[in-house]
Amino acid sequence: MTLSKKPYKGTRDFIPEDKRVQDYLFQKMHQCAQLFGYEHYDGPLLEEVELYKAKSGEELINDQIYSFEDRGGRFVAIRPEMTPTVARMVAKIHKEVAKPIRWYSIPNLLRYERPQRGRLREHWQFNCDIFGGPGRMGEAEIIQLIIFFLESFGANESHFEVLINDRTIVDTIFTEVTDNEETHYKLYKLVDKSKKIPKDSLEKELSELNLNAKSIELFQNYLSLQSFSDLTSLLTKLGKKEIADDFHKFISDSISSDQLPYLKYDPTIVRGLDYYTGIVFEVFDKHPDNRRAICGGGAYANLLQIFNESPLPGVGFGLGDVTLQDFLTSHNLLPDLSKPENDLLITFQTDSGLQDLSSLINKLRKGNIKVVTHLEAIKLKKVFPLAEKKGADFILLYGDDEKAKGEVTLKKLSRKLQSSFPIDDLNTITNFIHKA
Amino acid sequence: MTLSKKPYKGTRDFIPEDKRVQDYLFQKMHQCAQLFGYEHYDGPLLEEVELYKAKSGEELINDQIYSFEDRGGRFVAIRPEMTPTVARMVAKIHKEVAKPIRWYSIPNLLRYERPQRGRLREHWQFNCDIFGGPGRMGEAEIIQLIIFFLESFGANESHFEVLINDRTIVDTIFTEVTDNEETHYKLYKLVDKSKKIPKDSLEKELSELNLNAKSIELFQNYLSLQSFSDLTSLLTKLGKKEIADDFHKFISDSISSDQLPYLKYDPTIVRGLDYYTGIVFEVFDKHPDNRRAICGGGAYANLLQIFNESPLPGVGFGLGDVTLQDFLTSHNLLPDLSKPENDLLITFQTDSGLQDLSSLINKLRKGNIKVVTHLEAIKLKKVFPLAEKKGADFILLYGDDEKAKGEVTLKKLSRKLQSSFPIDDLNTITNFIHKA
Numbered sequence: 043m044t045l046s047k048k049p050y051k052g053t054r055d056f057i058p059e060d061k062r063v064q065d066y067l068f069q070k071m072h073q074c075a076q077l078f079g080y081e082h083y084d085g086p087l088l089e090e091v092e093l094y095k096a097k098s099g100e101e102l103i104n105d106q107i108y109s110f111e112d113r114g115g116r117f118v119a120i121r122p123e124m125t126p127t128v129a130r131m132v133a134k135i136h137k138e139v140a141k142p143i144r145w146y147s148i149p150n151l152l153r154y155e156r157p158q159r160g161r162l163r164e165h166w167q168f169n170c171d172i173f174g175g176p177g178r179m180g181e182a183e184i185i186q187l188i189i190f191f192l193e194s195f196g197a198n199e200s201h202f203e204v205l206i207n208d209r210t211i212v213d214t215i216f217t218e219v220t221d222n223e224e225t226h227y228k229l230y231k232l233v234d235k236s237k238k239i240p241k242d243s244l245e246k247e248l249s250e251l252n253l254n255a256k257s258i259e260l261f262q263n264y265l266s267l268q269s270f271s272d273l274t275s276l277l278t279k280l281g282k283k284e285i286a287d288d289f290h291k292f293i294s295d296s297i298s299s300d301q302l303p304y305l306k307y308d309p310t311i312v313r314g315l316d317y318y319t320g321i322v323f324e325v326f327d328k329h330p331d332n333r334r335a336i337c338g339g340g341a342y343a344n345l346l347q348i349f350n351e352s353p354l355p356g357v358g359f360g361l362g363d364v365t366l367q368d369f370l371t372s373h374n375l376l377p378d379l380s381k382p383e384n385d386l387l388i389t390f391q392t393d394s395g396l397q398d399l400s401s402l403i404n405k406l407r408k409g410n411i412k413v414v415t416h417l418e419a420i421k422l423k424k425v426f427p428l429a430e431k432k433g434a435d436f437i438l439l440y441g442d443d444e445k446a447k448g449e450v451t452l453k454k455l456s457r458k459l460q461s462s463f464p465i466d467d468l469n470t471i472t473n474f475i476h477k478a
Numbered sequence: 479m480t481l482s483k484k485p486y487k488g489t490r491d492f493i494p495e496d497k498r499v500q501d502y503l504f505q506k507m508h509q510c511a512q513l514f515g516y517e518h519y520d521g522p523l524l525e526e527v528e529l530y531k532a533k534s535g536e537e538l539i540n541d542q543i544y545s546f547e548d549r550g551g552r553f554v555a556i557r558p559e560m561t562p563t564v565a566r567m568v569a570k571i572h573k574e575v576a577k578p579i580r581w582y583s584i585p586n587l588l589r590y591e592r593p594q595r596g597r598l599r600e601h602w603q604f605n606c607d608i609f610g611g612p613g614r615m616g617e618a619e620i621i622q623l624i625i626f627f628l629e630s631f632g633a634n635e636s637h638f639e640v641l642i643n644d645r646t647i648v649d650t651i652f653t654e655v656t657d658n659e660e661t662h663y664k665l666y667k668l669v670d671k672s673k674k675i676p677k678d679s680l681e682k683e684l685s686e687l688n689l690n691a692k693s694i695e696l697f698q699n700y701l702s703l704q705s706f707s708d709l710t711s712l713l714t715k716l717g718k719k720e721i722a723d724d725f726h727k728f729i730s731d732s733i734s735s736d737q738l739p740y741l742k743y744d745p746t747i748v749r750g751l752d753y754y755t756g757i758v759f760e761v762f763d764k765h766p767d768n769r770r771a772i773c774g775g776g777a778y779a780n781l782l783q784i785f786n787e788s789p790l791p792g793v794g795f796g797l798g799d800v801t802l803q804d805f806l807t808s809h810n811l812l813p814d815l816s817k818p819e820n821d822l823l824i825t826f827q828t829d830s831g832l833q834d835l836s837s838l839i840n841k842l843r844k845g846n847i848k849v850v851t852h853l854e855a856i857k858l859k860k861v862f863p864l865a866e867k868k869g870a871d872f873i874l875l876y877g878d879d880e881k882a883k884g885e886v887t888l889k890k891l892s893r894k895l896q897s898s899f900p901i902d903d904l905n906t907i908t909n910f911i912h913k914a
Contacts, residue, residue, distance in 0.1 A: 044786045045532050047570045050554060053522030055567050058581065061518045077843040079850025079868065081818050082497045086489030087523070087556070087586055087600055088544075096481050108524075110546040113590060118486060120523070120556070131491050134483040140867065142853060145494065150523055150586070154549060164523055179832065179853035186836075190843065298836040350480045382517050396615065400622075400734040407513040407626060414515025417578060417615035431576065432515065 052155070052163025062379040064166070067363055067370075068148055071168040074191040075146035078183070080170055083145045085127035091117040096348040097126045097317065106153045120152040123360065124169045125345070132173055132356075133349035141174030160334055160365045168337075168366075171358030180357040181321045181341050182296030188325060188337060188359060189301045195375045202336065202369070205308035206323040208289055209340070211273070212312060215264050218280055219257045229261065233312050236265060267309045319343040320357070329372040336369050337361035381433035386452075386475060388415040389425050391441035398465070399440060402450070405468050411475055429455060436475055454478045488591070488599025498815040500602070503799055503806075504584055507604045510627040511582035514619070516606055519581045521563035527553040532784040533562045533753065542589050556588040559796065560605045561781070568609055568792075569785035577610030596770055596801045604773075604802075607794030616793040617757045617777050618732030624761060624773060624795060625737045631811045638772065638805070641744035642759040644725055645776070647709070648748060651700050654716055655693045665697065672701060672746050703745045755779040756793070765808040772805050773797035817869035822888075822911060824851040825861050827877035834901070835876060838886070841904050847911055865891060872911055876901075890914045 049055045056064060072082070091109050109119035121127060124147055132143060147169045155161060170187055172180040185204060192202055212233070216226045228251055236244055248258060267273050270290060277286035297305060313322040320341030327334055339359025346354050370376045388403060390396060396415065406413050414432050416425075422439065429437045439451040444462070452474055453460045459478050463471050485491045492500060508518070527545050545555035557563060560583055568579060583605045591597060606623060608616040621640060628638055648669070652662045664687055672680055684694060703709050706726060713722035733741060749758040756777030763770055775795025782790050806812045824839060826832060832851065842849050850868050852861075858875065865873045875887040880898070888910055889896045895914050899907050 045528060045566075045784050046526070047566055047785055049522045049566075050524045050526060050552070051550070053524060055522070055570070056520040057567060057571060058517035058519050061520055064520070065518060076819075077846070077848050079818075079820050079848065081494035082501060083494050084492040084497055084500070086485045086491070087588060088486045088489060090482070090486060092481060108546075108548070110544075112544070114487070116486070130481075130483055130485075131493060134491070135493060140864070144850075152523060176854045183851075183853070186840070190840070295830070295833050296836075298840055300837070300840065348481050349483055382515075383512075384515050394731070397731050400732070401736070404622070404626070404734055404736065410513070412513050412515065414580075415619070417619070418612045428576070 050163075052157040054162065054164065058382065059380060062382070063367065063376065064363060066377070066379055067366055068166075070191065070194050071146070071148055074187065074194055075168075075170060078144070078170075078187050078190070080144040080146040080172075080187075083128070083131065083147050084149060085121070085124070085131060085147075087120060087150075088118045089121055089127060089130075091119050093126045093130060093348075094119055094122070097129070106155060108152050108154055121149065122151055122153045124149050124151070124167060125171075125358070125360075128169065128171055128358075129345045130349065132171075132354070133346045133351045136173065136346070136351070136354055142176075142180060143173040144171075145173075146170045160362075160368055162364055166363040168361040168363075169358065171356055173354050173356040175355070175357065178292045178296060178320075180355070182292070184339065184357045184359060185297060185305075185323065186301060188339075188361070189304050191361075192325070192336075195370055197370075197373065197375055199303050201328055201373050201375070202304070203306050203326050203328060204304045204323055205306050205311045205326055206293075206321060207308060207311040208321050209312065209318050210320065211277070211285060211289060212309075214282055214285055215260070215276070215280070219261050219264075220253060225251055225253070230312055230314075233265065233310055234314050236310050264309055267307065270307045273307050273309075313338060313340050317342045317345060320355075323359075325361075327369045327372065329369075332368055332372040334365060334368075336365045381431070383412065384414045384432050384434040385412040386414070386436040386438060387425070387429045387432050387434040388413055388438045389420050389428075389440070390416075391419055391422065391439060392445045393419070395419060395440050395445075398445065399438075399450070402465060402468065402471070406472070406475075409468070409472050411472070426455070436478075486599075488593040490598065490600065494818065495816060498818070499803065499812065500799060502813070502815055503802055504602070506627065506630050507582070507584055510623065510630055511604075511606060514580070514606075514623050514626070516580040516582040516608075516623075519564070519567065519583050520585060521557070521560070521567060521583075523557060523586075524554045525557055525563060525566075527555050529562045529566060529784075530555055530558070533565070542591060544588050544590055557585065558587055558589045560585050560587070560603060561607075561794070561796075564605065564607055564794075565781045566785065568607075568790070569782045569787045572609065572782070572787070572790055578612075578616060579609040580607075581609075582606045596798075596804055598800055602799040604797040604799075605794065607792055609790050609792040611791070611793065614728045614732065614756075616791070618728070620775065620793045620795060621733060621741075621757075621759065622737060624775075624797070625740050627797075628761070628772075631806055633806075633809065633811055635739050637764055637809050637811070638740070639742050639762050639764060640740045640759055641742050641747045641762055642757060643744060643747040644757050645748065645754050646756065647713070647721060647725060648745075650718055650721055651696070651712070651716070655697050655700075656689060661687055661689070666748055666750075669701065669746055669748050670750050700745055703743065706743045709743050709745075749774060749776050753778045753781060756791075759795075761797075763805045763808065765805075768804055768808040770801065770804075772801045817867070819848065820850045820868050820870040821848040822850070822872040822874060823861070823865045823868050823870040824849055824874045825856050825864075825876070826852075827855055827858065827875065828881045829855070831855060831876045831881075834881065835874075835886070838901060838904065838907070842908070842911075845904070845908050847908070862891070872914075 107119045107122050112118050148166055150166050152164050216229050232247055274286040311322055311324050318340035322340035324335040325337040327336055337359055341357040343355050344353055345356055403413055425437055435456050437453050444450055448465050449462045450465050451462045543555045543558050548554050584602055586602050588600050652665050710722040747758055747760050754776035758776035760771040761773040763772055773795050777793040779791045780789055781792055839849055861873055871892050873889050880886055884901050885898045886901050887898045
């Protein structure tokens with residue numbers, strides 16, 4: 043039997059052409075996080091299953107996680123997300139560290155799921171979290187950061203929107219709907235899937251909750267909210283104007299005017315049954331062919347609770363590389379990365395060429411010049427297409443003539459410049475490369 | 479029961495202070511590989527177990543690998559090394575790609591082993607491989623790259639050496655010892671552990687191989703070789719001078735004179751029973767407290783064989799982050815990375831300060847200035863220690879006076895400069911930061 047050359051189901055091989063695209067995404071992630079003063083962290087690939095159970099409950103664990111027992115009898119899982127790990131790490135150090143704590147990471151994650159567009163078994167996720175930001179300032183900063191990040195690719199209001207909600211508002215309205223907490227839980231589930239199921243299924247499920255007509259109407263009013271002002275009207279009617287004002291003030295005070303147009307109130311964003319307690323949001327692609335969430339997150343008050351640590355409010359988001367790349371591709375926002383980037387292609391057209399050049403090559407590299415060498419003699423006419431392929435604008439030629447004179451010939455292809463230099467005149471050669 | 483805050487056994491949490499060190503190592507890896515024209519690739523975290531079995535045999539798989547059955551009945555493993563993955567990927571594309579193929583990667587890998595100094599269950603490994611380099615040119619380039627890489631940290635001949643051998647030479651000598659191929663296999667095993675076991679155990683095991691006195695003497699002569707010239711003498715005596723000459727010519731022709739002093743012939747380096755067919759090498763730390771291999775590798779002719787592909791010779795190495803960091807720490811070659819790097823700390827000493835500054839902050843970041851903001855009003859005397867902690871040389875102050883005048887005050891701490899600017903004069907503020 044011949045061995046398969048395919049990657050494992052739901053994972054990707056990144057040959058250099060593909061890896062350059064991913065590295066471009068990663069580089070923007072690093073850059074953006076660092077411009078906001080977020081510090082890079084990372085954690086283990088494996089965590090004990092208990093950690094995920096404590097955070098997400100049994101259900102997610104059993105369905106979607108790669109877990110197994112190690113030889114020492116520990117039940118471990120490959121990380122499906124970064125939040126439990128960052129919570130564990132912050133729980134360990136938060137008492138000794140000045141607040142706010144701003145951390146980011148770009149881990150590879152594994153989830154057991156049926157591969158489909160935008161969802162693979164292995165992906166990388168840009169995670170940013172801020173812990174201990176006062177008041178709602180952390181929430182505002184995280185939203186600013188996401189918008190800044192997507193703008194750094196050239197995306198704008200025509201490409202994406204930030205759909206936002208607040209769990210405290212949802213809780214307030216649901217309490218008006220019913221004081222039965224178990225029903226709140228069911229309402230959350232219903233909201234969470236409201237965009238994905240037909241209207242009559244939704245109504246059927248709603249009718250099964252034994253709510254009175256007034257409650258059903260209120261819930262449906264809630265679900266039909268279209269804007270911040272709709273929300274304010276509803277809350278005012280419920281005698282909860284101060285909550286509306288508070289939310290409105292948060293938005294208008296802390297989100298700068300150039301970022302405001304991205305924000306849209308959306309009652310269907312609740313982020314599942316997760317651990318969020320404050321704002322929740324999803325960044326949505328506006329492209330008609332790709333109407334999906336690029337990123338989601340929110341604020342959580344009690345993430346450290348599972349470690350018996352005092353509460354430390356946090357806000358964070360996760361943004362996957364697969365959905366990001368789909369988004370950028372849909373809107374044609376990726377640069378041409380089909381070629382590598384080299385500075386200089388070294389070639390020779392005479393015997394023992396590489397040997398004569400080895401000292402020069404070593405010194406050029408020490409001077410931070412990206413040098414790719416062709417390892418055997420090559421004819422001049424073949425040098426040009428090779429340089430093109432290697433993304434090198436400079437080529438070095440070394441034939442019998444050069445050898446006889448102790449020289450090398452350099453060409454700058456884009457400007458059709460050519461010059462010869464003594465083989466040991468590093469400074470002049472370096473100058474030609476930097477300045478020609 | 480409270481959840482543990484510790485990372486899983488044999489893995490590490492990288493809080494930002496630790497991650498900065500790892501990122502420094504990674505950045506040097508990227509830089510060095512790219513200066514040599516190597517292109518970044520990556521592969522999946524999981525591979526089917528069959529792939530590892532085909533490459534390494536059952537033994538390694540069962541002992542050292544994290545493997546399990548997925549829900550679809552596939553036997554998969556978390557990658558313990560990158561070579562099988564790169565072989566699979568190259569097998570897929572090598573026919574369409576110009577040679578040589580130069581690839582590098584820095585994957586996270588998992589091996590099931592007892593954690594000890596320099597050996598953890600999870601580590602990252604710098605992998606460089608060149609496929610299809612003509613003659614021995616690939617071998618030479620890989621050695622040049624490793625030396626260049628370690629020199630980029632400031633390491634030199636006093637810190638490390640490259641112990642080198644050649645499997646074709648070992649084969650030649652073993653064939654003189656005996657023509658029994660099974661015994662060759664045992665001799666390889668013996669050589670591989672010769673440095674780790676006492677001399678009498680070695681002699682005992684050797685005596686069990688049923689070799690005649692002359693063969694035993696030859697094997698022992700081989701093991702006692704100390705230098706390239708010792709090797710040449712032995713091979714000359716055996717009537718194999720041309721092999722010695724070839725090896726010698728390879729070294730002296732292709733390794734430049736400034737790198738030659740790092741190379742030392744070592745008969746005990748064979749790299750186990752692995753798939754190597756040409757040169758094999760290990761980089762050894764010279765520090766008396768840390769006499770260990772930092773990196774190992776070699777040349778292989780038949781890596782694609784398991785995919786039924788035509789042979790494509792390759793050379794490569796793997797270098798782990800744990801051993802590298804131990805090496806650099808032993809020799810005090812790591813810079814001080816205890817603080818983050820930010821450009822500007824934004825603070826305010828008046829109400830709604832952050833709100834007034836939000837537009838300026840956004841623009842500074844768009845101008846690539848790393849801005850970390852303090853999210854609540856803070857007294858002047860607390861600003862300085864905070865800036866120190868955040869690694870920011872510039873601070874911005876915005877108190878009642880500044881607010882009244884519509885200005886901000888900037889200080890450059892290292893030069894004790896201070897100046898005030900209109901809050902909307904982005905250019906002058908940016909200039910001050912770039913040029914002060």
